[in-house]
Amino acid sequence: MSDTSAPGAPAARTDRRRREGSLFDLSHPGRTGVALPPLDVPAIDPPALFGSAHRSEVAGEVEASEVDVVRHFTRLSQLNFAIDTALYPLGSCTMKHNPRINEEVARLAGFSDVHPYTAEHLVQGALELLWLLEERLKTLTGFARVTLQPSAGANGELAGTLMIRAAHVARGNARRHILVPDSAHGTNPASAHFAGYSVIELASNARGTLDLAELEAKLTDEVAALMITVPNTLGVFEENILKITEMVHAKGALVYLDGANFNAFVGKVRPADMGVDVMHMNLHKTFSTPHGGGGPGAGPVGVGPALVPYLPTPTVERDGEVFRLSYDRPGSIGRMRTFHGNFGVLVRALTYIESYGNTIPEVAEAAVLNANYLRKRLEPFYHLKYDAPSYHEVVFSDRKQAAGGIHNIDIAKRLMDYGFHPPTMSFPLIVPGALMIEPTESEPKEELDAFADAMIAIAKECQETPELVHGAPHTTPVGRLDDASTAREASKPGSFAPVLRAPVR
Amino acid sequence: MSTYPDDRFYTKSHEWVRVEGATGTIGITDHAQQELGEVVFVDLPDVGELFDAGQEFGTIESVKAVSEVFLPIAGEVVEVNKTLVDEPGAVNEDPYGDGWLVKLKVTSDGDMAGLLSAAAYEKFVEEEAKG
Numbered sequence: 058m059s060d061t062s063a064p065g066a067p068a069a070r071t072d073r074r075r076r077e078g079s080l081f082d083l084s085h086p087g088r089t090g091v092a093l094p095p096l097d098v099p100a101i102d103p104p105a106l107f108g109s110a111h112r113s114e115v116a117g118e119v120e121a122s123e124v125d126v127v128r129h130f131t132r133l134s135q136l137n138f139a140i141d142t143a144l145y146p147l148g149s150c151t152m153k154h155n156p157r158i159n160e161e162v163a164r165l166a167g168f169s170d171v172h173p174y175t176a177e178h179l180v181q182g183a184l185e186l187l188w189l190l191e192e193r194l195k196t197l198t199g200f201a202r203v204t205l206q207p208s209a210g211a212n213g214e215l216a217g218t219l220m221i222r223a224a225h226v227a228r229g230n231a232r233r234h235i236l237v238p239d240s241a242h243g244t245n246p247a248s249a250h251f252a253g254y255s256v257i258e259l260a261s262n263a264r265g266t267l268d269l270a271e272l273e274a275k276l277t278d279e280v281a282a283l284m285i286t287v288p289n290t291l292g293v294f295e296e297n298i299l300k301i302t303e304m305v306h307a308k309g310a311l312v313y314l315d316g317a318n319f320n321a322f323v324g325k326v327r328p329a330d331m332g333v334d335v336m337h338m339n340l341h342k343t344f345s346t347p348h349g350g351g352g353p354g355a356g357p358v359g360v361g362p363a364l365v366p367y368l369p370t371p372t373v374e375r376d377g378e379v380f381r382l383s384y385d386r387p388g389s390i391g392r393m394r395t396f397h398g399n400f401g402v403l404v405r406a407l408t409y410i411e412s413y414g415n416t417i418p419e420v421a422e423a424a425v426l427n428a429n430y431l432r433k434r435l436e437p438f439y440h441l442k443y444d445a446p447s448y449h450e451v452v453f454s455d456r457k458q459a460a461g462g463i464h465n466i467d468i469a470k471r472l473m474d475y476g477f478h479p480p481t482m483s484f485p486l487i488v489p490g491a492l493m494i495e496p497t498e499s500e501p502k503e504e505l506d507a508f509a510d511a512m513i514a515i516a517k518e519c520q521e522t523p524e525l526v527h528g529a530p531h532t533t534p535v536g537r538l539d540d541a542s543t544a545r546e547a548s549k550p551g552s553f554a555p556v557l558r559a560p561v562r
Numbered sequence: 563m564s565t566y567p568d569d570r571f572y573t574k575s576h577e578w579v580r581v582e583g584a585t586g587t588i589g590i591t592d593h594a595q596q597e598l599g600e601v602v603f604v605d606l607p608d609v610g611e612l613f614d615a616g617q618e619f620g621t622i623e624s625v626k627a628v629s630e631v632f633l634p635i636a637g638e639v640v641e642v643n644k645t646l647v648d649e650p651g652a653v654n655e656d657p658y659g660d661g662w663l664v665k666l667k668v669t670s671d672g673d674m675a676g677l678l679s680a681a682a683y684e685k686f687v688e689e690e691a692k693g
Contacts, residue, residue: 243628483626489597540625541600545650 076534077132083121090123136534138478140348144500144508146431148450148481148493149242149290151320151342158412159345159405168404173396177381184380187397188373190407191357197410197417198336199329200359205403206369206393210317211244213337213356214284216369218252219390220335220360221282221311223367227388232281232310238267240291240485245284245315254281261487265291265443267301276308286315287331288322290485290493291443292428292450302332311335311363319343320497321425321449324418334361343420344406353399355406369393423498424449427505431496434509438516442488449497455490458519463526465490468515470537471529475511565592567658571634571674572683578658579634579677581668586635589662590622590653593687598624601653604646606664611639613666615676620663622653634677637666 104111119126139145145152163169171180187205194203207213218235225231235249238259246256257275262268266289276283283305288294295301302312314328314336320343328336340346340355348354360368370389371382397403413420425448432441432451439453455465469479469492481493496505518526530536566572570580576594580587595601603623613619615636622629642664646652653661678686 483599486627486629541602541651544602544623544625 077129077136080119080121080126080129081117083125083129084119086120088120088122088125090121090126138473143476143478144496144504145478146480146494146496146508147478148292148452148495149317149484150348150481151317151339151449151495151497152348152478153320153342153345153497154499155345155347155405156409156412159408162408163401163404169401173400181380183400184373184382186404186407187400188375188380190403190410191373193407193410194338194357194359197323197327198338198359199327200336201362202365202368202372203357203359204369204372204393205355205357206398207337207356207358208394208399209341209354210242210315210337210339210356211248212393213339213358214244214248214313214315215251216356216358216390216393217313217335217337217360218248218254218282218284220358220364220367221313222252222254223388223390224311224364225281227366228309233279234277235281235313236272236275236283238285238289240265240289240487241284241286242290242315242317245286249282249284264445265289265293265487266295266445267297269297269300269304272301272304276304276310278308280305280308280310282311282313282334284313284315286318287328288318288448290318291445291452291488292318292321292447292495293443293445294321294448298331306332317342318449321421323421325421328359329361335359335364340402340406345409346402346405353402355399355402357398420498421449424496427496427498427500428494430502430505431494431509434506435494435512438513439492450493450495452485452488453492453494454488455492458516459490461519461523463519463523465492467526467529468492468512468519471515471518471526472511473530474532475514477508477511565658566680566684568680570658571677571679572686573632573634573677574686575632577631577634581635581674584668585640586637586666586668587662588619588631588633588664588666589657590631591683592657595654595657595661598622598629599626600624601650604643604650604653604663606642606646607639609639609642612669613637613639631663633666635666635668635674637668639664640667641665 140152140154167182168186171183177184190205191203195201204216207216222231231253233255234257235254236257236259237245237249238261240261249256257280259271259275260268262271267285272283283301285295285301287298305312311334312332314331314333316328316336316338319328319338323343335358337356337358338344340357341348346355366386366388367390368386369392370384370386372386374381374383410417428447428449428451432447435453438457440456441451442454442456443452455463455468458464458468465482469482472479480495481491483491484493485491496508515526528537570578572578572591576591578589578591601622601624604620605623606620607613611619613633613636615633617633618630619633619639620631622631643662645660646663655661
């Protein structure tokens with residue numbers, strides 16, 4: 058992996074594997090993947106049986122052999138980039154290794170084959186798992202209770218903001234606003250809107266963190282909550298977090314913590330001890346469950362005592378040695394989704410937590426160490442707008458390269474030629490041309506070095522052979538996509554529809 | 563490089579307003595469109611809506627992000643640039659001309675207090691770039 062010679066000159070895209078067509082292209086009339094035995098019952102007459110519904114020829118279905126189909130899908134799978142292929146430094150997303158023991162446990166029949174309507178006394182083990190995961194998350198966060206229902210982070214944010222609203226309504230005034238820093242994940246203002254609040258943005262200070270004077274100025278009696286991310290999206294810890302939560306509470310407002318970056322301090326600090334009232338955790342980030350295809354995820358929400366009456370139902374309660382579901386919560390905001398959320402994800406997350414046991418702080422330590430190692434290696438080559446200490450991720454920008462006309466998207470595309478997934482781009486919004494790099498704790502030093510070597514080689518290419526970077530990627534099945542035209546067409550009602558099926562021949 | 567026409571006023575959130583008589587035309591600056599990247603969708607208010615100065619009146623979606631746009635002055639919307647529905651790229655190509663966003667009936671007696679002149683905006687952009 059230490060070979061850092063530049064991927065060669067743009068190769069013509071003639072390799073068969075690079076222009077894999079659709080399965081329909083492999084179809085030949087009469088070809089089949091099965092050999093049926095001779096008919097040993099009386100043949101029927103389909104037209105006589107089905108009348109006008111009878112179809113005289115098969116419409117547009119693939120006729121191919123097993124070997125054609127297996128090779129097609131195997132070739133497609135080889136085009137995939139995945140966390141199982143190489144470093145996947147997508148900042149904020151925490152693309153860490155998905156341990157295989159998680160998969161083994163999730164496939165145990167007692168977990169994978171139960172129906173959610175099975176009687177409680179027959180699924181005591183599954184209920185105990187939910188109870189135990191809540192206990193573990195309570196231990197790690199310091200909260201009074203945790204709901205496991207939400208499907209992912211944004212769904213957890215909605216659960217949290219709805220509980221905040223319910224608590225204020227119970228006090229007689231729902232209040233009108235939620236404060237959100239300008240470095241926040243876009244889901245924060247979206248969730249606040251969904252819960253019926255208007256969003257007031259807080260400008261960050263020169264360090265990239267919350268500006269206390271700005272908070273003081275905008276923190277009125279009509280503010281229901283502050284939504285804050287720790288460490289924030291720059292990977293910088295809010296060093297005034299205790300002061301911040303104190304100020305918010307003094308106004309009768311609540312503090313929502315976006316737990317997307319919990320992996321930076323899991324096992325080291327408990328969010329409840331910072332004065333946080335409610336927080337979601339992305340199990341697919343901090344607790345290593347897969348991000349496959351955009352889901353399923355899980356976004357449990359921990360709450361302090363003030364919000365316990367408003368938790369979604371049912372909750373899992375333990376009576377001695379018996380576990381049961383409780384729906385007795387008159388103030389509940391209701392369900393966030395069906396049954397118990399993405400149960401298989403919950404099994405994997407508990408497996409991860411139990412695998413680490415008391416050593417879970419090492420997850421945060423390694424994540425922070427890896428991010429800082431990359432920061433030190435790349436700092437001479439890429440601009441760092443905010444130089445406050447990094448936690449689990451580091452946000453560079455394209456400022457040095459942009460002077461020569463090369464932007465973050467060019468650098469990201471060129472990384473693909475070197476065999477890496479690009480980092481998150483153009484986020485957080487307060488860093489123009491952002492390249493947001495999060496290596497996670499999973500990566501060995503050799504992989505970190507290979508990535509840093511590639512980034513450094515690209516920085517040199519930006520000066521010496523900029524056309525190579527501008528034209529990237531050169532080694533992928535298709536080159537640079539016209540994302541602007543695609544998005545423009547897609548935004549016109551009715552004018553765009555992706556072709557998801559073969560034309561009828 | 564960005565240009566700064568001096569027949570209009572600017573905001574620190576990178577909008578411009580040009581007032582002719584009782585009508586104010588609003589758009590985003592060349593610097594703003596460069597930072598946004600290629601614009602793919604523009605969401606604008608309805609004619610007849612009333613806004614305060616500084617209020618969000620629409621969103622601009624680029625290949626990078628969705629950004630809110632804020633009104634430099636108060637007023638009632640009298641016209642929106644419908645051509646942006648089919649040609650959102652006009653915001654990139656001609657931000658001070660064909661890429662305008664809305665026209666307002668100005669309700670604040672043309673009060674430009676708090677807005678930046680072309681020279682002051684140019685200085686602001688330079689300082690922002692240094693930060």
